[in-house]
Amino acid sequence: MNVAVCxxxxxxxxxxxxxxxxxxxxxxxxxxxVLNPYDEFAVEEGLRLREKAGSGEVVVxxxxxxxxxxxxxxxxAMGADRAVLLKDDALAARDGFAIASILAGALKGVxxxxxxxGKQAVDSDGAQVGGMTATLLGLPCIGEVVKVExxxxxxxxxxxxxxxxxxxxxxxxxxxxxAQKGLNEPRYASLKGIMAAKKKxxxxxxxxxxxxxxxxxxxxxxxxxxxxxxxxxGAAAVPELIRLLREEAKVL
Amino acid sequence: MPGVLAFVEVRDGAPRKASLEAxxxxxxxxxxxxxxxxxxxxxxxxxxxxxxxGRFGARRAFASGGAAFEKESPDAFVAAVLKAVGAVDPExxxxxxxxKGKDLAPRLAASLGxxxxxxxxxxxxxxxxLRARRxxxxxxxxxxxxxxxxxxxxxxxxxxxxxxESPGLCPVEPLEVAAPPGGFRxxxxxxxxxxxxxxxxxxxxxxxxxxxxxxxxxxxHLIEELAAAFGTAATGASRAVVDxxxxxxxxxxxxxxxxxxxxxxxxxxISGAIQHLAGMRTAKxxxxxxxxxxxxxxxxxxxxxxxDVFEVVPALAKAVREARAQSR
Ligand SMILES: Cc1cc2nc3c(=O)[nH]c(=O)nc-3n(C[C@H](O)[C@H](O)[C@H](O)COP(=O)(O)OP(=O)(O)OC[C@H]3O[C@@H](n4cnc5c(N)ncnc54)[C@H](O)[C@@H]3O)c2cc1C
Ligand SMILES: Nc1ncnc2c1ncn2[C@@H]1O[C@H](COP(=O)(O)O)[C@@H](O)[C@H]1O
Numbered sequence: 272m273n274v275a276v277c278x279x280x281x282x283x284x285x286x287x288x289x290x291x292x293x294x295x296x297x298x299x300x301x302x303x304x305v306l307n308p309y310d311e312f313a314v315e316e317g318l319r320l321r322e323k324a325g326s327g328e329v330v331v332x333x334x335x336x337x338x339x340x341x342x343x344x345x346x347x348a349m350g351a352d353r354a355v356l357l358k359d360d361a362l363a364a365r366d367g368f369a370i371a372s373i374l375a376g377a378l379k380g381v382x383x384x385x386x387x388x389g390k391q392a393v394d395s396d397g398a399q400v401g402g403m404t405a406t407l408l409g410l411p412c413i414g415e416v417v418k419v420e421x422x423x424x425x426x427x428x429x430x431x432x433x434x435x436x437x438x439x440x441x442x443x444x445x446x447x448x449x450a451q452k453g454l455n456e457p458r459y460a461s462l463k464g465i466m467a468a469k470k471k472x473x474x475x476x477x478x479x480x481x482x483x484x485x486x487x488x489x490x491x492x493x494x495x496x497x498x499x500x501x502x503x504x505g506a507a508a509v510p511e512l513i514r515l516l517r518e519e520a521k522v523l
Numbered sequence: 524m525p526g527v528l529a530f531v532e533v534r535d536g537a538p539r540k541a542s543l544e545a546x547x548x549x550x551x552x553x554x555x556x557x558x559x560x561x562x563x564x565x566x567x568x569x570x571x572x573x574x575x576x577g578r579f580g581a582r583r584a585f586a587s588g589g590a591a592f593e594k595e596s597p598d599a600f601v602a603a604v605l606k607a608v609g610a611v612d613p614e615x616x617x618x619x620x621x622x623k624g625k626d627l628a629p630r631l632a633a634s635l636g637x638x639x640x641x642x643x644x645x646x647x648x649x650x651x652x653l654r655a656r657r658x659x660x661x662x663x664x665x666x667x668x669x670x671x672x673x674x675x676x677x678x679x680x681x682x683x684x685x686x687x688e689s690p691g692l693c694p695v696e697p698l699e700v701a702a703p704p705g706g707f708r709x710x711x712x713x714x715x716x717x718x719x720x721x722x723x724x725x726x727x728x729x730x731x732x733x734x735x736x737x738x739x740x741x742x743x744h745l746i747e748e749l750a751a752a753f754g755t756a757a758t759g760a761s762r763a764v765v766d767x768x769x770x771x772x773x774x775x776x777x778x779x780x781x782x783x784x785x786x787x788x789x790x791x792x793i794s795g796a797i798q799h800l801a802g803m804r805t806a807k808x809x810x811x812x813x814x815x816x817x818x819x820x821x822x823x824x825x826x827x828x829x830x831d832v833f834e835v836v837p838a839l840a841k842a843v844r845e846a847r848a849q850s851r
Contacts, residue, residue, distance in 0.1 A: 284661070284778050284797070284798050285798070286663075295666075297660070308779055367641075371633060396642065396657075396658060396659055397641055398642070399628070399629035402626065402628075403629045403630070403633035403639070406630045412630070415622070417772070428712070432773055433622035435721070436716040439712045439713045442710070452772055452775070452779050484638050485638035485669070485671070486668060488654070488667045491665050491666075492665075493658075493664070493804070496804065496823050498822075499821050499822060499823060499826070499827055500826060503828060504829045504830055505831070505835060508828045508835075509828070512842075513839075515826055516808070516810070516826070517850075520787075520808045523850075
């Protein structure tokens with residue numbers, strides 16, 4: 272079972288958002304970067320499926336700046352075999368389609384049975400690169416999966432979360448999946464894994480440029496919510512709350 | 524004539540509300556461009572659902588169906604929308620950002636070779652160009668984007684765009700979609716429904732959520748009773764509670780859970796971590812119950828009660844039941 276996983280370096284989820292002087296992007300000063308949380312699930316699932324199959328290779332790819340080597344090393348320390356860095360210092364300006372096009376181009380040189388993504392990168396919140404890359408490569412794609420099972424032969428069964436339930440989808444391999452929370456519990460890298468990761472290769476192939484066509488004109492902070500109000504203490508405050516919900520907020 | 528195409532999702536034979544919202548704004552955008560809106564409904568049984576589309580601004584509707592939909596495959600839906608795009612040659616294609624819309628839109632955009640603006644909360648025409656505002660960093664910021672590609676493909680956040688009626692004639696054309704030889708490669712085998720009649724936390728007008736302050740899953744009946752008191756309400760949870768296995772992930776609200784924008788959000792024993800706030804800060808009204816007066820949730824709550832959830836939540840449930848019984 273050969274698995275390719277696309278991962279992204281993103282600001283940590285507790286980052287305080289400040290807008291850069293250009294008015295169109297995040298002020299990166301002091302921002303701490305991490306492996307996209309959903310991509311951790313994808314890497315973990317790739318490792319598990321490879322372990323279950325007993326053979327094969329897990330390769331991780333990222334399109335990002337040189338610093339993204341850190342996130343690739345994290346994946347290698349978890350157990351991925353090799354990594355590909357598509358070096359790109361203009362990542363922040365690229366739309367999801369441009370990213371998907373570059374990834375699809377790079378993936379043509381990789382042989383895999385399964386192609387994994389996170390369901391969403393928590394910076395742009397695009398929730399699209401997986402489905403787009405799969406489409407550009409002519410692969411079936413199952414989105415937001417919480418359970419995966421490789422069936423005999425070249426088939427796979429996955430459960431995806433939808434409103435009001437779960438869909439059970441079957442697809443032929445090679446196939447793409449995007450990982451939703453709940454798929455698994457990602458492992459922590461062991462010390463041995465971290466040491467081993469230092470020796471694993473990170474390739475840096477050249478990439479084809481794709482210009483963005485969804486252009487960010489401005490980035491703004493959401494209007495602050497009007498300051499909250501403490502209605503009172505304990506159950507004694509309930510009648511006043513009911514009155515406010517009814518007369519002021521008009522939601523009751 | 525410039526057109527805007529809206530994808531209409533059909534559930535139990537009727538168009539979903541979020542799709543009608545998408546159609547309403549499609550009609551408005553089309554009007555700004557000097558054109559009209561069209562709708563495409565895909566699925567096994569869509570003809571009946573198309574009856575109402577004229578009321579929400581469609582002037583042409585495509586009802587797809589046929590053998591391709593015998594076994595449900597997302598690829599059949601994409602094929603149907605592509606075919607409608609071919610017929611209309613639209614300036615823009617809108618989907619509601621529902622599970623299905625979010626699944627289909629990236630594939631449609633990639634098939635057309637254009638970008639996608641996802642989860643938009645505003646769409647407008649300025650200087651003849653299509654622009655949209657959408658949240659990034661889990662709603663901690665918004666970007667205004669402009670499309671330099673045609674068509675402009677977007678998914679629209681449910682419960683944000685108002686339903687607008689602009690009745691008119693809307694002829695319905697059948698749209699035949701054929702499965703490729705050998706069949707679609709991804710097929711839905713079954714749908715495992717969540718508990719019967721339970722509202723999804725992402726769709727409910729009222730959401731009552733519990734956090735670690737609820738102390739254990741055995742106390743969730745208090746959350747459920749408060750939700751039931753409001754009538755049409757769903758229950759939600761913080762990640763701490765989901766990670767502890769007290770509640771299923773489908774109920775998690777926040778950055779790595781659902782983003783909800785209900786009329787009323789009630790947070791019970793939830794501290795209000797930044798990742799939780801990301802999922803509910805656009806609720807119209809927020810109520811928080813927490814015993815710690817310094818809990819960050821009180822910074823965003825319109826109304827807070829400092830107190831013990833085990834005392835306040837049942838009292839509130841009772842008072843809400845009484846208030847609603849009175850007003851009936
Ligand atoms: C990458 C990442 C993603 C995350 N995504 C999410 C997400 O999607 N959603 C999410 O919710 N969190 C998310 N988190 C976790 C988040 O940081 C918090 O840990 C979590 O929200 C805390 O849940 P809580 O409020 O239930 O628990 P706590 O923070 O422990 O708060 C419990 C609250 O209950 C109150 N309390 C205790 N007893 C009582 C009582 N008897 N009566 C009244 N009040 C009481 C306490 O005062 C406290 O404020 C994420 C974290 C990371 C790192
Ligand atoms: N620059 C990138 N490099 C590699 N993978 C990416 C990149 N951007 C997005 N992805 C993958 O696509 C998923 C969805 O991203 P997005 O559509 O941006 O929300 C992520 O979870 C990653 O798996």
